[in-house]
Amino acid sequence: MIVSVFRTSICPSDIAFLSTIFDKIHAIHKWNTDLEDCDNILRIVSYKDIADSIINILAEQGYHIQELEE
Structure with a gap:
């Protein structure tokens, strides 16, 4: 499994929309967000x-997204 962590501009109202996108990507095992973090973290396990x-x-x-290095 590969874990990718991103700094994003995602907000709570975007979660349902993102779910429709990520559900179509079969390489994704699971994903989650930490929108209480100042970087609005998106974590994807693929x-x-x-x-x-x-x-x-x-x-x-239209989202700002940047992969964070470990």
Whole structure:
């Protein structure tokens, strides 16, 4: 499993919309957010490295997203 962590501009009202996107990506095992963190964290556990794809998908939807290094 690969864990990717992102700084985002996601807000609580975006969760249902994100769920419709992420449910279609079969490589995602699970995902969650920490919107109480100042960086509005998105954490994705996937079967393969899909970080670049997630960045592109969310950027196309108008979100600011940056992968955080461990």
